[in-house]
Amino acid sequence: MSREVVVGTGAGLDTADMVLNIGPQHPSTHGVLRLRLVLDGERVISCEPIVGYMHRGAEKLFEARDYRQIIVLANRHDWLSAFNNELGVVLAVERLMGLEVPERAVWLRTALAELNRVLNHLMFLGSYPLEIGAITPMFYAFRERETIQAVLEEASGGRMHYMFNRVGGLKEEVPAGWTTRARAAIGEVRRRLPDLDNLIRRNEIFLARTVGVGVLSAADAAGYGASGPVARASGLDLDLRRDEPYLAYGSLDVPVVTRTTGDCHARFDVLLEQVYVSLDLAEQCLHQVDTLQGPVNVRLPKVLKAPEGHTYAWTENPLGINGYYLVSRGDKTPWRLKLRTASYANVQALATLIPGCLVPDLIAILGSMFFVVGDIDK
Amino acid sequence: MSEFPGKGLAKGLAVTLKTMTKRSTTRQYPDTPPDLPPRSRGVIALVEENCTVCMLCARECPDWCIYIDSHKEEVQVPGAARARQRNVLDQFDIDFSLCMYCGICIEVCPFDALYWSPEFEYAEYDIRDLLHDKERLGDWVETVPPPPAHDTNGEPAKEETAARKTQLAG
Numbered sequence: 001m002s003r004e005v006v007v008g009t010g011a012g013l014d015t016a017d018m019v020l021n022i023g024p025q026h027p028s029t030h031g032v033l034r035l036r037l038v039l040d041g042e043r044v045i046s047c048e049p050i051v052g053y054m055h056r057g058a059e060k061l062f063e064a065r066d067y068r069q070i071i072v073l074a075n076r077h078d079w080l081s082a083f084n085n086e087l088g089v090v091l092a093v094e095r096l097m098g099l100e101v102p103e104r105a106v107w108l109r110t111a112l113a114e115l116n117r118v119l120n121h122l123m124f125l126g127s128y129p130l131e132i133g134a135i136t137p138m139f140y141a142f143r144e145r146e147t148i149q150a151v152l153e154e155a156s157g158g159r160m161h162y163m164f165n166r167v168g169g170l171k172e173e174v175p176a177g178w179t180t181r182a183r184a185a186i187g188e189v190r191r192r193l194p195d196l197d198n199l200i201r202r203n204e205i206f207l208a209r210t211v212g213v214g215v216l217s218a219a220d221a222a223g224y225g226a227s228g229p230v231a232r233a234s235g236l237d238l239d240l241r242r243d244e245p246y247l248a249y250g251s252l253d254v255p256v257v258t259r260t261t262g263d264c265h266a267r268f269d270v271l272l273e274q275v276y277v278s279l280d281l282a283e284q285c286l287h288q289v290d291t292l293q294g295p296v297n298v299r300l301p302k303v304l305k306a307p308e309g310h311t312y313a314w315t316e317n318p319l320g321i322n323g324y325y326l327v328s329r330g331d332k333t334p335w336r337l338k339l340r341t342a343s344y345a346n347v348q349a350l351a352t353l354i355p356g357c358l359v360p361d362l363i364a365i366l367g368s369m370f371f372v373v374g375d376i377d378k
Numbered sequence: 379m380s381e382f383p384g385k386g387l388a389k390g391l392a393v394t395l396k397t398m399t400k401r402s403t404t405r406q407y408p409d410t411p412p413d414l415p416p417r418s419r420g421v422i423a424l425v426e427e428n429c430t431v432c433m434l435c436a437r438e439c440p441d442w443c444i445y446i447d448s449h450k451e452e453v454q455v456p457g458a459a460r461a462r463q464r465n466v467l468d469q470f471d472i473d474f475s476l477c478m479y480c481g482i483c484i485e486v487c488p489f490d491a492l493y494w495s496p497e498f499e500y501a502e503y504d505i506r507d508l509l510h511d512k513e514r515l516g517d518w519v520e521t522v523p524p525p526p527a528h529d530t531n532g533e534p535a536k537e538e539t540a541a542r543k544t545q546l547a548g
Contacts, residue, residue: 065440066438068438068482069438069440069480069482071480072440072478072480072482073440076478104531104532136390136394140393143403146403150415153414153415153417153418154415154417154526155417156417157415157417157418157419157481157494158419158479161478161479161480163480163481171485172528172535173528173529173532173533173534173535174528174529174532175415175417175526175527175528175529176526176527176528176529176530177529178529179529195393195396195397198389198390198392198393199389199390199393199394200390201386202385202386202389203386203387203389203390204383204384204385204386204387205387206386207386289531290531292531293531293532294531294532294533295532295533296532296533
């Protein structure tokens with residue numbers, strides 16, 4: 001660690017290292033993350049991500065809420081992938097209870113999880129270029145988001161916090177004709193997605209800002225426990241949907257998008273490719289849903305108690321691996337529900353990624369790590 | 379890299395030009411109201427007559443934003459030997475500044491006294507005005523849309539099944 005001096009005291013031509021705090025409030029950080037940087041001129045010498053400004057004690061609150069109320073809380077820590085977060089909680093509870101979920105619900109859940117993944121990725125595909133100066137992709141990304149959000153709102157009533165999962169299945173059956181409209185929306189997004197692709201993916205200015213910037217090696221990614229698109233861009237070929245299938249992923253062929261360069265552009269590229277993949281998966285699931293008949297949930301007692309024991313469920317959330325360690329002592333609330341969130345692990349890699357880069361690259365790297373601060377701080 | 383310099387930029391501009399010739403997707407909100415689906419969770423409506431003051435909604439609310447108060451009244455039922463006790467609702471407030479719009483209260487209500495309405499234009503200048511009392515919650519009832527029909531592959535709504543049963547019985 002180099003010597004740290006407060007700016008302005010250095011005399012003459014002696015240059016002193018400057019400590020610069022980025023955040024807790026900064027437009028490029030999607031929330032309140034603080035980075036403590038030590039700068040030597042324009043170059044960053046060290047970077048320490050300081051988390052916790054948005055800590056809401058979600059895990060502690062889980063211990064005082066019943067399993068339905070937990071879903072409300074769980075879909076809020078990562079507000080961009082609410083459906084996937086709900087899913088992790090209910091999968092853990094269902095596993096502990098040994099509950100069999102109706103097949104129609106399983107396929108519907110898979111379809112909705114993939115649609116939520118598309119929504120999450122589109123958000124970052126719009127906001128990442130915005131952070132490094134390109135406003136336009138945001139409009140295209142939001143046009144697509146709106147199309148899919150309309151479909152999700154029709155089924156669940158919510159645009160962000162769906163509250164559509166329940167222990168044992170889904171809240172209720174989807175409206176008549178919904179699968180057709182969902183497929184139409186998927187088709188429309190797939191047709192228009194090349195706009196976003198053409199607009200930014202090979203844009204020279206974007207390439208200049210992102211190619212070769214913030215290279216994360218596969219070893220570092222694995223060392224920090226990074227997962228999801230961030231790790232796959234570094235060549236870490238890990239996707240729970242293929243490697244440890246849950247829901248209906250076991251009967252689907254999940255193509256895993258990977259890149260090897262591990263730079264900012266590779267991370268963006270993975271995200272964009274994954275949108276195409278997720279749209280295909282969602283469509284396959286919807287076709288399957290149309291062939292299945294029956295209920296979408298299991299009748300359960302009013303007061304739901306998970307039997308004594310513990311279980312660990314993990315899911316491939318849009319941002320990476322989310323883990324749920326559920327310990328129950330047979331009460332109607334969990335004794336402990338530990339969250340392992342993707343953003344928390346991914347953001348730790350910033351400590352090796354940022355030192356050595358220039359201040360302008362800092363934003364490019366920060367934006368490309370695709371995290372939600374609520375997901376870091378819980 | 380691209381074959382000639384600026385190809386990426388040109389492709390981007392082509393997208394812009396193509397989009398320029400198309401109709402705008404933006405809808406000018408206050409002038410054009412959005413089409414919201416019937417399940418949209420905008421505001422909670424209360425059908426006061428159906429409420430039996432069982433307090434389930436207030437207890438199940440994850441952040442306790444429902445305030446209920448009541449008193450007991452004696453009702454003389456003709457033909458009955460003794461007077462019956464009945465709960466009368468005095469206060470039913472939902473604090474929408476706390477509400478997380480999860481819908482648990484509506485789901486747990488055993489007497490169908492609560493409904494979602496897609497209505498959302500109730501912003502206030504003062505946060506205290508977001509506390510809707512039972513009159514205001516009752517006013518939302520007329521904006522409650524009929525629920526959408528369920529997918530024919532799935533199970534019908536439990537209200538439909540119940541209605542069919544009563545029809546068969548009657």
